[in-house]
Amino acid sequence: MNLAPRRPAPAVPLLVPLAAALSVVLALAGCTAQDAGSDTTTETTTLTAPDTAPLPDGAQALDGASAPEARGDQSFVPPYPEPYPEPGPVEPGGEEYDDSPESPFLDVATSPLSTFSSDVDTASYSNLRRQVNQGVAPEGVRIEELVNYFDYDYPAPAAGAERPFSVTTEVAQAPWNPEHQLAMVGVQATEALPTSEGNNIVFLLDVSGSMDEPDKLPLLAESFALLVEQLDERDRVSIVTYAGDNRVVADSVPGSEHGVLVDHLRSLRAGGSTGGAAGLTTAYELAEKNFVRGGNNRVILATDGDFNVGPSSPAELTTLVEAERASGVYVSVLGFGMYNLKDSMMEAIADHGNGNYAYIDTLAEARKVLVDEFGSTMFVVAQDLKLQVELNPAVVGSYRLLGYDNRRLADEDFDDDTKDAGDVGAGHSVTAFYELVPAGSDGSTGSDGDLEYSDREVGTSDDFMTVHVRYKSPDGGPSAASTEAEFPVGAAAYTTTPSADFEFASAVAELGLIATGSEYRADANLDGARARAAGALGADPYGLRAEFVDLVDAYRAMG
Incomplete structure (x- = not known):
């Protein structure tokens, strides 16, 4: 585990010129401005990733050699604007928040x-x-x-x-x-x-269709790549993805295997419905199987919170995490995206799962939460x-x-x-x-x-x-x-x-x-x-x- 001192984040303007933002989004989609008018459909949620054959039953790509720039090198700069392009207005009912009454005098x-x-x-x-x-x-x-x-x-x-x-x-x-x-x-x-025997971390990653946006799955992959760089041979990382069903992508990989873990992250594709509760259950089972006594045992859930398969209400999901709380496994929640952000869902999971909740809108914010504040995010x-x-x-x-x-x-x-x-x-x-x-x-x-x-x-x-x-x-x-x-x-x-x-x-x-x-x-x-x-x-x-x-x-x- 590398606890590097916090370093200044670059100054970031609040607004990005729309033309520049369009060019970035087109770059993510694999086309140029001249190609924008064509009828070609391209996948927009994937950065450089290994070439692999399709896997059965919707499983995520796991193995293969990726291009050098996708191996987590410090010099690799993902093509994201920071922050994202100016969006349009939020559609009514698209985002959900807990409207608690304020305290009176x-x-x-x-x-x-x-x-x-x-x-x-x-x-x-x-x-x-x-x-x-x-x-x-x-x-x-x-x-x-x-x-x-x-x-x-x-x-x-x-x-x-x-x-x-x-x-x-x-x-x-x-x-x-x-x-x-x-x-x-x-x-x-x-x-x-606190004295620790290392980190046992399960990345629980939403790869459902709602994550098929430049500010969701691609940003998620690069955010977790930053976290991976903080880990060493004492740490163990597992990766669970969920959509219509859930898959174990990695099981107790040494934290020092940065390239392997980053390759897994950049191989992810988005598609399907969102069975978050099943993913949580699998993540807890994996965290408990690999439990490190005296260590930091934690599930990090990354999602837009748009659960639509199985238990999906805040009450149902908090009941699930409360039942697991006594296991000693904590839950942190990272929110991504806009328009359908289910803030109330994610806050409830973190609050009832002995964890914390952050919203990642830029790679600079991911660096703040997962690198600069690594100790405070991970160690209670x-x-x-x-x-x-x-x-x-x-x-x-x-x-x-x-x-x-x-x-x-x-x-x-x-x-x-x-x-x-x-x-x-x-x-x-x-x-x-x-x-x-x-x-x-x-x-x-x-x-x-x-x-x-x-x-x-x-x-x-x-x-x-x-x-x-x-x-x-x-x-x-x-x-x-x-x-x-x-x-x-x-x-x-x-x-x-x-x-x-x-x-x-x-x-x-x-x-x-x-x-x-x-x-x-x-x-x-x-x-x-x-x-x-x-x-x-x-x-x-x-x-x-x-x-x-x-x-x-x-x-x-x-x-």
């Missing part, structure tokens, strides 16, 4: 606790970046995923620390409502990778991490959590170790914002009950809140007991000069409020978000913060 007197699961998914941000060219689906914008897409300069836990994470808090004036305050809670996981350091924030009625009258709308938990779930929650990988950070209404400004009073602040008279504590974090060690197994830590947020957390991280993250959240059409966006505006983000770029070694400023401009250009 809650009175501390009656609801002093706010409980939610951690979330390290980032799919919503890259999907929004893609959608600015075709119209944004508000229900697909998850504020927490926009914010958690970026790195922040939170202090990491010291070597040998009691916990594998640190907690950073900061409170300042809410940028979109000067009468309110905004509290930031940042959880930073250690970057130290804190399992079932939950947060419970207790608000102090002496200081806070009412509050609301921004985002995490489908991650909220019942307060009693916090202490329930059987209740699943999000897992946090090495180097991951989790950021959450609470919008606070100061006590007395809305007529609220104190709370009661057996809580940290309930037995104190109003005015005796100046804490804003206490953040409780509960988590399990990933090596303790599914029945392991959780550990709790608490972090008071005192008056000293308030500042009139917020940090660059606070300024930038709050600008991302502000765009989220606008994009979702939040009922509580108050005076949120693109000018304010852009100015704050542009003034908080910091070192920005990978150009991601600068790209966000461009994204705000592109969103504004949508009108």
Whole structure:
């Protein structure tokens, strides 16, 4: 396993000239601009691949010698625009999202606790970046995923620390409502990778007919080729493809066999219906057969989520992955494509399968997820991490959590170790914002009950809140007991000069409020978000913060 340091991604414009994009698509299809008017039908989903005879029963091509440029050489540059050509409008009903209601303001007197699961998914941000060219689906914008897409300069836990994470808090004036305050809670996981006996990874790849697009199967093949280059002889890779049925393309191939694995990937063809549930079952069976004790055992599902054969609803598929969760095999989900993207399906599988979910719209995004963030994507350091924030009625009258709308938990779930929650990988950070209404400004009073602040008279504590974090060690197994830590947020957390991280993250959240059409966006505006983000770029070694400023401009250009 080669854990190369993250390297800057090249600056990528948000829009590609249509003429250049057309030439790229024609190149993928194997014809020139002069050939575009001919009646010749060419296959558009295949890069350079081995010459093989047709296989029976729809099996995928496995063997054969490929051309030198298709062997995973670092010099090979796939012919993809980044990002893809400007698409047309999304057809109604073509893409599916989970439209969870946003959290309202809650009175501390009656609801002093706010409980939610951690979330390290980032799919919503890259999907929004893609959608600015075709119209944004508000229900697909998850504020927490926009914010958690970026790195922040939170202090990491010291070597040998009691916990594998640190907690950073900061409170300042809410940028979109000067009468309110905004509290930031940042959880930073250690970057130290857990001791591992290697990776046992199953690539579960959708090769159905819906993947027959340049931004789907070809991009999928090159994305996984990047991942393969990170592996070595200690790792084992299996490949399962699914369409109308599923096939085992590779079984426990050493990760050092880069050429063999990349050849398999570039041999794939798209066609047929989509039996994703059967593919998941086969992938789990293979992962369990090759299980590495003390290693990272993971299925990586790559799909547009358009399942149409067998169990196909989010409820049916989450039942399947929940039944397999105790095996110790995790699931990561990579989404590809547009027009028929089933975001709700893919997010549900990842959330219930102890995994994470990213959307791949460009090869640069694949590099970010599978190379630059390889450790955080693959290696869990804190399992079932939950947060419970207790608000102090002496200081806070009412509050609301921004985002995490489908991650909220019942307060009693916090202490329930059987209740699943999000897992946090090495180097991951989790950021959450609470919008606070100061006590007395809305007529609220104190709370009661057996809580940290309930037995104190109003005015005796100046804490804003206490953040409780509960988590399990990933090596303790599914029945392991959780550990709790608490972090008071005192008056000293308030500042009139917020940090660059606070300024930038709050600008991302502000765009989220606008994009979702939040009922509580108050005076949120693109000018304010852009100015704050542009003034908080910091070192920005990978150009991601600068790209966000461009994204705000592109969103504004949508009108």
